[in-house]
Amino acid sequence: MKDELKKLQNELEDAIKAVTSLDTLREIEVAFFGRKGKLTNLLKNLKDLPDSVRKEVGALGNTIKHDAQVLLNDIKVKLETGLDDELVDVFDPTVPGKKPLIGSLHPHTQMINSLNEAFLSLGFEIYDGPEISSEAFVFDNLNFPDDHPAREDMDTYWLAGSESKKASDRMCLRPHLTGGSIRYMKENQPPFRFVYPGRVFRSEATDAKHEKTFYQYEALMIDKHMPFSAGQLMIETILERVFGYKVETRMRAGFFPFVEPGFEIDMRLKENITGTEKGKKLTQWMEIMPGGPPHPNVLRAAGLDPEKWQGFYINIGLDRLVMMKHAIDDVRLFHSGDIRFLDQF
Amino acid sequence: MFLSLNWIKEYVNIPEDVTLEQLSHDLTMATVEVEDIIEQAQQYKNMVVGRIVEIKKHPDADKLQLAMTDIGGGEVKQIVCGGINLFEGMKVAVALPGSFVRWHGEGDLIELKKTKIRGEESFGMICASAEIGLGDLYPEQDDREIMNISHIDADAGTSLAQALGLNDALIEIDNKSLTNRPDLWCHYGIARELAAIYNTKLNQPKLRKLDNKKGNDFKINISSDDCLRYIGVVVENIEVKPSPEWIRKRLSYAGIRSINNIVDLTNYVMLDIGEPMHAFDFDKIDTSIVVRSANLNEELNLLGGDNVKLQTSHLVIADSKKPIALAGIKGGEYSGVLDSTNSVVFEAAIFDPISIRRTATQLEQRTDASMRHEKGIDTDRALVAMERLLFLLQELQPDIKIKSVVDVNPRPTKQNKVVLTRDFIVSRLGQELSIKSIVDILERLEFTVKVKADELTVEVPTWRSTGDVSIPEDIVEEVARIYGYDNLERFSPVVTLEEAVYQPEFERVRELRNFLAFQAGLHEVYNYPWVQDRIVTNLDLSMNEMVEIAHPPSEQQKFLQTSLVTNLIETVEKNIKHNDEFGIFEVARVFQKNKTSHFSVDGEKLPYQPKRLAGAVVGDNDEEVYEKAKGICELLFDKFHIPLVSVISNDLPKWLDARKSQGFIHDKELYGFVGFLSGNASKSFGFNKKSVCFFEIYLTEVQGLISFSENKYKPLPQFPGVTRDIAIEVPLSVKWKDISELVSDSSDLLVSVDLFDVYKGKHISEGRKSVAFRLEFMSEQRTLESDEIDVIVSEIIKKLENNFEAVLRK
Known part of the structure; x- marks a missing residue:
């Protein structure tokens, strides 16, 4: 009987090798292991064997059955899933994925969004003022004396028909955002914490570093007690968002009519950032924004008592931040409307 | 502005452990921005005195020669040179390979390398003075000449810096950071600041004290309020000749060309003390000086050759007959000091800064003098400057005779007085500071302080009283910057807890943009607010509804856009060259003249400037782009609960093709549109026969329509459809x-x-x-x-x- 079993095993192995489809596989299963299958029939005779060999032959029969079933099962899985070796060769997993067609947000929008988010988490509001303003809110309220050269230096775009009238009638495309914050303060009750993103306009010759239309991001806090270091908190909030790590900053003496004392705020990036700006290595201190407590005359213009209220203001050039973040070398690209540029962000 | 470190050191003892880098940092943090420090030893590295041993013809170039040059250490090297004044035995400045020169005195510094010029080896370069920054100090007659230093007592091979005594360091300061500090436009002023920063001794300038009045044959008559002080001193027995080298050198560092000893001295004192001075040839003018407004159309020939036609707002220095100088800006040619001059009137005067600035700007005559005057110099400085000049003059020419001194001082600078408390300072610094340390800092800056309990009465020195320091906040700044902003304690502000900020209108615009970019597949563009005239014309826009710029970016861009579509047209034109199918959008303000903006306050009548959202969809087929554009808008209305419907409308902008467009309306009001430009307009643009469908939504107005109650759930159907x-x-x-x-x-x-x-x-x-x-x-x-x-x-x-x-x- 042992010989018969061995013979059956060979027969079974040959049959398994010849399997090409699930149908033939099923036929083999029925032919050998079915109720009337060859192996089943043979094993029925076990009970007639003497005790001495029954155990051994029984074990052999079970091994044959088990091994064959494992083999058949493997083949079955392959046939069912189609993962046959030959079939695997036909499928090409190296083709690129098909990305969904989407548009893009302007890099400035992305920058403003992430700055807004950071400031909102600090409890700041967002303000959005008019782009055409009167001279009163662009210069007068900001402590620019009548003859201050900055009134001319700003190269403001005045509107036609607003020559030599009173300040509230002389209108221009705003050359900076700062005056708008006085509008906000006039309409709201202190304390204040708000940011003010927006575009500004100056009559400058355009080149890779200069634009006639550019973007600023302003932040202002006014409270009963607001020491200088509050300013540094705002600054570091911005820069950490932009660069993804804590950027070293410093405040040093600077002069702007609307703040007193005035600060120039510098930053220094980590060593591993390469590239240059104005021929200076980026790891050197770089001037990035003016800031300081609003001048008492500015607080007065906003209807606040400078004896009671203190504040800190910063105004950052957004174009420059975006340029640094993405290593963009020409500011004019921002207004190019060129999808080949915009699609990269 | 460039400053000489050696010059500064005449006035202040900078602590020895302070490196140049540290000095630059300290000055930048506390006072003004140092842009660069140039050490001459570095600048003239690898440059030596050379002696020309032999001159040979260049075999391959007519204008070049081969100068066999002794560069010391027994080495004679061949250097190709085009100088027309070469001679054997001449001593020259040789820039060896590795040194930096400015080619023909222009452009960027270039590093020299051993090279071949027209086939001949050249070991460095024999320099013209301008090529190594010495053009002002050693001017050449002809720009083909090279610098001749045969007169210098130095052997070949001596370092050039040592041979020429170039052992200074030049500190470059950003002029913009000085606009509010008239006292810092000179070496003494910066030295005074450094003395305060390092708490070290300041040496006073050496002066020749003047008697208040001397002589009566010379008069000064001031007839304008714009002259605050005028000191005139007549000096006789003057010998006009070239200045000594140390003066010429210092002037050259500031970029001032040497003229003669007298003119140079006035410039030297300006760089020294910060007060611009002038010298007139006394024999060319009659016996009085008048400071007056110019007569209309009066003419004046200025030094340097410009002729200016004056107006009554311009201030002039005149004798009894005619103007002899543009006050505080530039002298006249006629009364200039020449070699033949014997007697000189020296002027130290203070003028109204605004008047000087306006005149200098109008006449395009901004000079070193006007730049200083327009910052506002205190009247005391005129006397110091005059006394300094006379001291220096007498050192150079002991035989001079001071004949007359006249000092008219109608509007002397008054010292400002500021009263404040220690608490005021401490609360702004966020830092405890004792009265004693506050007083110490202020006294280092030469403020006088009287203390009464917690109150400080601060008297501001005259040189800080012309507008710079006048209110308590200014005193806070002085204390903080000298104490050091870096040294202030850092802590987060304590703020009042308030309601959480909720501003749905900003959130919504942000989400709208995300929707258009990432769901609708459009690219966001930023355009200018002004629109090209050709677009205004082609769309037949009504110009009297448009806001106009007085001096526009260009003659063809005078009007601000009334619809974002106008500039999207141009963006489409640009992108059509590179893309077959695409979509763009923009969120920005438009400007309309005939309506007033809600932003107007305090009597303003600002033009209406609402926000718009607009886009364009470009493709090959009108139906396709229309359905896509309209689909974007309709999905946007659904998602953002905007109750707009699209209908045929008679209120659409005239430049749209009414048969191929629809309006978005609510309650019969138009809130936007989708569609095509009218056929004629469309043809005039570079759309390359593509289909371009525009849409625009009046965002500011639409914000008012949105209500959250619309966002209600509908029960799911119970029976199959x-x-x-x-x-x-x-x-x-x-x-x-x-x-x-x-x-x-x-x-x-x-x-x-x-x-x-x-x-x-x-x-x-x-x-x-x-x-x-x-x-x-x-x-x-x-x-x-x-x-x-x-x-x-x-x-x-x-x-x-x-x-x-x-x-x-x-």
């Missing part, structure tokens, strides 16, 4: 709106009518189109039977046949 697809053929002129209205009215069970295909062409008769749509029927009470729906559908088909000559397609 039945759908039927119908395709009919109708004449091309039949509009979907009419079909859908007719169908919708046909049964209460009909819940939706959705168009899914419109087709023209093959298999469809001429002049007709196929329109396919899906009907969905549903009841809230029961499951519908197929038979009852069949009845309804055949009624619908019959209506369509009757009304639109429809033929059912099978």
